Amino acid sequence: xxxxxxxxxxxxxxxxxxxxxxxxxxxxxxxxxxxxxxxxxxxxxxxxxxxxx
Amino acid sequence: xxxxxxxxxxxxxxxxxxxxxxxxxxxxxxxxxxxxxxxxxxxxxxxxxxxxxxxxxxxxxxxxxxxxxxxxxxxxxxxxxxxxxxxxxxxxxxxxxxxxxxxxxxxxxxxxxxxxxxxxxxxxxxxxxxxxxxxxxxxxxxxxxxxxxxxxxxxxxxxxxxxxxxxxxxxxxxxxxxxxxxxxxxxxxxxxxxxxxxxxxxxxxxxxxxxxxxxxxxxxxxxxxxxxxxxxxxxxx
Amino acid sequence: xxxxxxxxxxxxxxxxxxxxxxxxxxxxxxxxxxxxxxxxxxxxxxxxxxxxxxxxxxxxxxxxxxxxxxxxxxxxxxxxxxxxxxxxxxxxxxxxxxxxxxxxxxxxxxxxxxxxxxxxxxxxxxxxxxxxxxxxxxxxxxxxxxxxxxxxxxxxxxxxxxxxxxxxxxxxxxxxxxxxxxxxxxxxxxxxxxxxxxxxxxxxxxxxxxxxxxxxxxxxxxxxxxxxxxxxxxxxxxxxxxxxxxxxxx
Numbered sequence: 001x002x003x004x005x006x007x008x009x010x011x012x013x014x015x016x017x018x019x020x021x022x023x024x025x026x027x028x029x030x031x032x033x034x035x036x037x038x039x040x041x042x043x044x045x046x047x048x049x050x051x052x053x
Numbered sequence: 054x055x056x057x058x059x060x061x062x063x064x065x066x067x068x069x070x071x072x073x074x075x076x077x078x079x080x081x082x083x084x085x086x087x088x089x090x091x092x093x094x095x096x097x098x099x100x101x102x103x104x105x106x107x108x109x110x111x112x113x114x115x116x117x118x119x120x121x122x123x124x125x126x127x128x129x130x131x132x133x134x135x136x137x138x139x140x141x142x143x144x145x146x147x148x149x150x151x152x153x154x155x156x157x158x159x160x161x162x163x164x165x166x167x168x169x170x171x172x173x174x175x176x177x178x179x180x181x182x183x184x185x186x187x188x189x190x191x192x193x194x195x196x197x198x199x200x201x202x203x204x205x206x207x208x209x210x211x212x213x214x215x216x217x218x219x220x221x222x223x224x225x226x227x228x229x230x231x232x233x234x235x236x237x238x239x240x241x242x243x244x245x246x247x248x249x250x251x252x253x254x255x256x257x258x259x260x261x262x263x264x265x266x267x268x269x270x271x272x273x274x275x276x277x278x279x280x281x282x283x284x285x286x287x288x289x290x
Numbered sequence: 291x292x293x294x295x296x297x298x299x300x301x302x303x304x305x306x307x308x309x310x311x312x313x314x315x316x317x318x319x320x321x322x323x324x325x326x327x328x329x330x331x332x333x334x335x336x337x338x339x340x341x342x343x344x345x346x347x348x349x350x351x352x353x354x355x356x357x358x359x360x361x362x363x364x365x366x367x368x369x370x371x372x373x374x375x376x377x378x379x380x381x382x383x384x385x386x387x388x389x390x391x392x393x394x395x396x397x398x399x400x401x402x403x404x405x406x407x408x409x410x411x412x413x414x415x416x417x418x419x420x421x422x423x424x425x426x427x428x429x430x431x432x433x434x435x436x437x438x439x440x441x442x443x444x445x446x447x448x449x450x451x452x453x454x455x456x457x458x459x460x461x462x463x464x465x466x467x468x469x470x471x472x473x474x475x476x477x478x479x480x481x482x483x484x485x486x487x488x489x490x491x492x493x494x495x496x497x498x499x500x501x502x503x504x505x506x507x508x509x510x511x512x513x514x515x516x517x518x519x520x521x522x523x524x525x526x527x528x529x530x531x532x533x534x535x536x537x538x539x540x
Contacts, residue, residue, distance in 0.1 A: 009341075019352065019355055033397070033398065034521075041521065044528045
């Protein structure tokens, strides 16, 4: 383990905003993409089920 | 224009060369009959380029530093403005379809349309850009290289642009769409074209940039007519 | 697996998966595996990148951005080329599934391009002192984003699905031929105009552990991409062929 304390880990040697910002943006975007695709899938399968009835 | 479309599908079989020559000559004739279209692109280049000093101030040093990029970007936009006309009138009156089903190679027909576009909207810029360059305080060596780079570069622009024109044939709101499709593809031409002029102005040899521009041109010469022909076939399906 | 349907039985077994109808359930089976292993690998990559890897002597802790930036940049380009490959395959074989794959790949590729741009500028602010520097790599990413935008715009502008598929396939191929040329021209332009001297990707003298973290992250992103793309291609298949009974096969 590289870090001595949790606050040191959070501050990232002064680069905290940039490092956490980057990781945050990346995983937010990926999460958002998953959510959007999933929503699209639900919408379609609902429409298909209605068609079947 | 019915008498023109008959020229393309003659009763007696013409050689490929003479058919291609007729296509080129016809395109230029038709365009010259509507002089205002050709002149509009030409004047757009002059007017738009003249706006920059009005925005930035007339400091001669600043102007000569800006000139290569300003003139080249304006050349890009001027060539792009007239792209949608490359195939659209022939598409509208059915001539294009006739050309595609004629027994002449489609790639060469497309190449002729591209050449006509270049002669009408690229080539004039080669002659007028040095005049505008004078207003931007460019020296004699820079002006020569500017004209030389535009001579090669505008042909590459017409070639690459033909792909955009063919892909968007018959689609509503074509103008902006062509810009979005084609401008990113124009970047290497801009970089090497303006780079050649920049190289001269900082006392370096422009040969590197010019030969890279030549390489881009020859790649475009090989691939662009193929891609445009494929795109036209898709549009006419 | 034995489907005794046709005369040329030996060819059916693999051509089978080129049809959307049979690909749909196969993709459905693959998605959970890819998603789970993506999650595990990304978590492991994060552990190495954020907790184990040592400080870079030149860039301090700021270099840790590369653990997301570099894989995102790789996949932004790789997915564009993959999209173009499927587009080309579609044009050659006239296979609908190939077009659907190309369509499904584009949004993920564009998202990774956007991530690479944002993380690049988050790296640039402390290192270069500016949110944007016309660095060769960042500029190429920006142009790549423009290429993706062109692909989406063309697809959106054409109403006829069949023509939209084919036209955007041609555009993707033209773009793919241009990507290396654009990259080279931007690099050339950058050296002519003396751009930023420190670059995001070449800066840290890669310690083995850093490289390992980055590669693990990249494989994680790859599996994530496969999972999302398969999910999207299933949506695409349903939207186009929804009348068939695919849903019931699940």
